[in-house]
Amino acid sequence: MVVLMRFLAVTLLGFALLAAQGDKDKKPDRVVSIVAERFTFNPSRITLKQGELVEFVLTSDDTDHGFRIPSAGIDVAVPPQGRGEARVRFIAREKGRFAFECSRPCGAGHNLMRGSIEVK
Numbered sequence: 001m002v003v004l005m006r007f008l009a010v011t012l013l014g015f016a017l018l019a020a021q022g023d024k025d026k027k028p029d030r031v032v033s034i035v036a037e038r039f040t041f042n043p044s045r046i047t048l049k050q051g052e053l054v055e056f057v058l059t060s061d062d063t064d065h066g067f068r069i070p071s072a073g074i075d076v077a078v079p080p081q082g083r084g085e086a087r088v089r090f091i092a093r094e095k096g097r098f099a100f101e102c103s104r105p106c107g108a109g110h111n112l113m114r115g116s117i118e119v120k
């Protein structure tokens with residue numbers, strides 16, 4: 001039941017973000033899979049083209065993690081290994097570099113768990 005609740009929470013959050021961006025029926029221009037594990041994201045550097053609608057598919061290879069892009073107001077829970085995935089969409093409206101980070105305390109190296117998105 002706890003697992004189901006967590007899955008529902010992730011799913012509902014995902015829908016909320018999609019709805020907020022008003023593009024949930026649109027096919028993404030690009031799907032980027034990211035694997036989280038203590039204490040890295042793989043890949044941790046992502047390059048996108050300006051204007052692309054990107055869907056991130058996030059899974060964990062160990063425990064709970066989070067995926068936050070502070071400048072985009074995105075923060076989703078990434079379920080532990082074997083408990084599914086989180087999907088979140090992002091439109092690269094502006095050129096530049098956007099940091100992302102883990103948003104769930106996951107151990108001693110949590111603060112090092114970061115990456116960046118470069119929009120060209």
Ligand SMILES: [Cu+2]
Nearest residue numbers: 102104106110
């Ligand atoms: Cu963490």
